[in-house]
Amino acid sequence: xxxxxxxxxxxxxxxxxxxxxxxxxxxxxxxxxxxxxxxxxxxxxxxxxxxxxxxxxxxxxxxxxxxxxxxxxxxxxxxxxxxxxxxxxxxxxxxxxxxxxxxxxxxxxxxxxxxxxxxxxxxxxxxxxxxxxxxxxxxxxxxxxxxxxxxxxxxxxxxxxxxxxxxxxxxxxxxxxxxxxxxxxxxxxxxxxxxxxxxxxxxxxxxxxxxxxxxxxxxxxxxxxxxxxxxxxxxxxxxxxxxxxxxxxxxxxxxxxxx
Amino acid sequence: xxxxxxxxxxxxxxxxxxxxxxxxxxxxxxxxxxxxxxxxxxxxxxxxxxxxxxxxxxxxxxxxxxxxxxxxxxxxxxxxxxxxxxxxxxxxxxxxxxxxxxxxxxxxxxxxxxxxxxxxxxxxxxxxxxxxxxxxxxxxxxxxxxxxxxxxxxxxxxxxxxxxxxxxxxxxxxxxxxxxxxxxxxxxxxxxxxxxxxxxxxxxxxxxxxxxxxxxxxxxxxxxxxxxxxxxxxxxxxxxxxxxxxxxxxxxxxxxxxxxxxxxxxxxxxxxxxxxxxxxxxxxxxxxxxxxxxxxxxxxxxxxxxxxxxxxxxxxxxxxxxxxxxxxxxxxxxxxxxxxxxxxxxxxxxxxxxxxxxxxxxxxxxxxxxxxxxxxx
Ligand SMILES: Cc1cc2nc3c(=O)[nH]c(=O)nc-3n(C[C@H](O)[C@H](O)[C@H](O)COP(=O)(O)OP(=O)(O)OC[C@H]3O[C@@H](n4cnc5c(N)ncnc54)[C@H](O)[C@@H]3O)c2cc1C
Ligand SMILES: Cc1cc2nc3c(=O)[nH]c(=O)nc-3n(C[C@H](O)[C@H](O)[C@H](O)COP(=O)(O)OP(=O)(O)OC[C@H]3O[C@@H](n4cnc5c(N)ncnc54)[C@H](O)[C@@H]3O)c2cc1C
Numbered sequence: 001x002x003x004x005x006x007x008x009x010x011x012x013x014x015x016x017x018x019x020x021x022x023x024x025x026x027x028x029x030x031x032x033x034x035x036x037x038x039x040x041x042x043x044x045x046x047x048x049x050x051x052x053x054x055x056x057x058x059x060x061x062x063x064x065x066x067x068x069x070x071x072x073x074x075x076x077x078x079x080x081x082x083x084x085x086x087x088x089x090x091x092x093x094x095x096x097x098x099x100x101x102x103x104x105x106x107x108x109x110x111x112x113x114x115x116x117x118x119x120x121x122x123x124x125x126x127x128x129x130x131x132x133x134x135x136x137x138x139x140x141x142x143x144x145x146x147x148x149x150x151x152x153x154x155x156x157x158x159x160x161x162x163x164x165x166x167x168x169x170x171x172x173x174x175x176x177x178x179x180x181x182x183x184x185x186x187x188x189x190x191x192x193x194x195x196x197x198x199x200x201x202x203x204x205x206x207x208x209x210x211x212x213x214x215x216x217x218x219x220x221x222x223x224x225x226x227x228x229x230x231x232x233x234x235x236x237x238x239x240x241x242x243x244x245x246x247x248x249x250x251x252x253x254x255x256x257x258x259x
Numbered sequence: 260x261x262x263x264x265x266x267x268x269x270x271x272x273x274x275x276x277x278x279x280x281x282x283x284x285x286x287x288x289x290x291x292x293x294x295x296x297x298x299x300x301x302x303x304x305x306x307x308x309x310x311x312x313x314x315x316x317x318x319x320x321x322x323x324x325x326x327x328x329x330x331x332x333x334x335x336x337x338x339x340x341x342x343x344x345x346x347x348x349x350x351x352x353x354x355x356x357x358x359x360x361x362x363x364x365x366x367x368x369x370x371x372x373x374x375x376x377x378x379x380x381x382x383x384x385x386x387x388x389x390x391x392x393x394x395x396x397x398x399x400x401x402x403x404x405x406x407x408x409x410x411x412x413x414x415x416x417x418x419x420x421x422x423x424x425x426x427x428x429x430x431x432x433x434x435x436x437x438x439x440x441x442x443x444x445x446x447x448x449x450x451x452x453x454x455x456x457x458x459x460x461x462x463x464x465x466x467x468x469x470x471x472x473x474x475x476x477x478x479x480x481x482x483x484x485x486x487x488x489x490x491x492x493x494x495x496x497x498x499x500x501x502x503x504x505x506x507x508x509x510x511x512x513x514x515x516x517x518x519x520x521x522x523x524x525x526x527x528x529x530x531x532x533x534x535x536x537x538x539x540x541x542x543x544x545x546x547x548x549x550x551x552x553x554x555x556x557x558x559x560x561x562x563x564x565x566x567x568x569x570x571x572x573x574x575x576x577x578x579x580x581x582x583x584x585x586x587x588x589x590x591x592x593x594x595x596x597x598x599x600x601x602x603x604x605x606x607x608x609x610x611x612x613x614x615x616x617x618x619x620x621x622x623x624x625x626x627x628x629x630x631x632x633x634x635x636x
Contacts (some may be wrong), residue, residue, distance in 0.1 A: 069266065072266060073270060076270055078276075078489070186274050186277065187323075189309060189327065189331075190316070191306060192270050192274065193322065193323065196266070
């Protein structure tokens with residue numbers, strides 16, 4: 001069983017996210033961490049490997065070189081191998097170019113199952129897995145709250161607003177996991193110390209056979225024209241907490257016959 | 260000269276920090292209030308390899324260095340001292356004697372279950388009549404028909420009486436002018452353990468009085484050569500001081516973090532109190548002393564990892580962090596005003612937990628004596 005897990009590095013939740021007004025891109029300069037959703041995907045891959053007693057878990061990431069820290073964390077937690085796609089030419093890649101790059105990197109591994117987090121904690125796109133499925137022509141199930149493997153297929157409980165969908169898909173396929181699927185483990189001290197000894201491959205775009213026009217800004221379909229604060233809602237009323245705030249809220253709502 | 264930690268040390272720090280924040284912080288107040296030993300947390304720490312950090316892998320430990328150990332203890336104490344001292348006493352006082360002085364057979368017998376954290380070990384040095392003057396031990400053991408017959412008592416012994424405590428290593432007089440270390444298995448007839456002592460701080464940690472009445476211990480439970488006990492316990496304490504120093508550092512950092520956050524939130528005279536220069540200066544002084552403390556602790560750990568003499572530096576680090584943690588936690592509570600005096604505020608627990616850092620494993624005065632001796636006085 002070969003399991004590929006796509007992991008991303010995102011700014012730490014406590015850090016203030018900032019868009020660079022010059023490049024119009026997210027400022028990724030501050031403290032960063034392994035995307036929390038992807039920790040669930042990795043945990044699920046490790047549990048599958050532990051349950052079946054065999055297999056290999058490879059963590060795949062596209063990110064600039066310093067993000068190697070997050071990949072090393074994935075190795076410390078238990079991934080067997082890491083593949084890091086890093087190339088200055090990738091800067092400015094949008095969903096399309098990112099998916100294209102990851103598709104190439106993942107394809108090379110010939111995995112039976114590809115796991116992703118439901119969404120990136122920075123952009124909360126929750127789209128990459130479908131783009132990946134389209135490029136790799138593979139079935140995809142998202143929002144997985146549980147996952148069972150059977151002969152040549154996977155059975156997923158897909159969390160929805162109204163309950164669960166039970167979906168089966170033949171292997172190989174792509175599953176994006178929700179954060180309800182499991183509780184990720186912490187890396188053990190042995191895992192931390194052993195991470196450096198595990199294979200950690202760094203690839204550039206040429207290694208994946210990607211041309212300059214397929215990646216970066218050239219390979220992207222998104223163009224950011226301008227940035228602006230969300231427009232203020234003209235009719236909003238601000239009630240300050242001065243001791244009588246609750247009464248004012250009730251009064252306001254009653255006036256409008258809302259309660 | 261390189262002040263950067265390695266990638267491994269950084270990842271260990273963020274891991275233990277996350278564990279302390281997510282797993283310990285939510286229950287710390289309750290464990291303290293109920294004087295409840297943190298069995299579940301010890302099991303989780305064992306899972307992560309944190310109950311035997313500096314013990315080699317061949318004996319079931321994690322095979323980490325002293326710096327890793329210090330960083331882990333620092334991060335645990337930042338959130339809760341009871342959990343941290345449970346780990347530190349188990350590792351430095353309970354388990355280390357086996358690694359340092361045990362025969363190969365004793366190491367194989369005891370270390371795997373201790374270093375993995377499945378069982379805990381204690382070290383019984385202090386007696387009612389022998390505290391700072393630990394050589395004044397009165398507990399004695401007499402060799403009779405292939406067994407040591409132990410009589411005497413010990414006091415303030417950490418980790419001795421939990422459900423998972425395996426043994427205590429005690430100092431005992433085995434001759435007129437002779438002290439030896441003996442391993443006493445929990446459950447040995449004649450070995451009695453008091454109910455948990457009630458304490459001002461470290462309330463979730465296990466502290467007991469021990470008494471030995473004609474307690475028979477197999478002759479083979481002698482640790483190292485007969486009569487080496489005095490030298491052995493001094494060496495154990497030298498190493499243990501690094502972990503207590505790491506506790507002082509962690510406690511100071513934790514108190515500072517709480518004070519910094521609180522000072523930004525709390526408003527008086529129409530602004531956050533952090534805007535008052537008096538508060539800013541207090542925080543600046545705290546940050547300065549913590550930075551100095553960290554340098555001392557890491558240097559002592561580094562020296563030990565380089566297999567170089569570290570006894571002077573570990574005593575300096577222990578003394579300094581003991582005193583810095585007192586100043587920092589005192590100012591940190593002051594910044595909290597009346598709220599800091601309330602049990603719901605973590606700072607009040609840190610304040611109570613701090614004091615013993617100036618007493619355990621050698622009081623401040625004893626550290627000064629050790630340092631003075633290294634000055635050639
Ligand atoms: C260094 C960097 C620069 C970027 N610059 C731009 C830019 O200039 N313009 C722009 O529009 N977007 C940019 N992006 C955003 C990038 O294109 C998004 O990662 C992509 O659109 C996926 O969307 P998402 O993050 O919302 O992922 P989601 O769809 O929310 O993510 C779902 C899952 O996909 C996987 N995944 C997502 N991204 C990666 C990755 N990079 N490596 C491995 N797995 C991944 C994870 O498992 C994740 O949980 C940049 C990203 C990075 C890392
Ligand atoms: C919570 C807790 C846990 C502990 N855990 C353990 C444990 O696991 N194992 C263990 O063996 N012990 C343990 N101890 C005991 C601890 O190490 C002793 O309390 C400590 O060494 C001091 O001994 P004492 O309490 O008898 O004080 P004393 O030695 O009686 O000291 C009283 C005062 O006199 C001062 N003093 C003594 N001699 C001198 C001198 N020559 N010059 C100047 N001043 C001096 C001391 O500094 C102190 O201020 C623990 C203690 C506590 C409180």
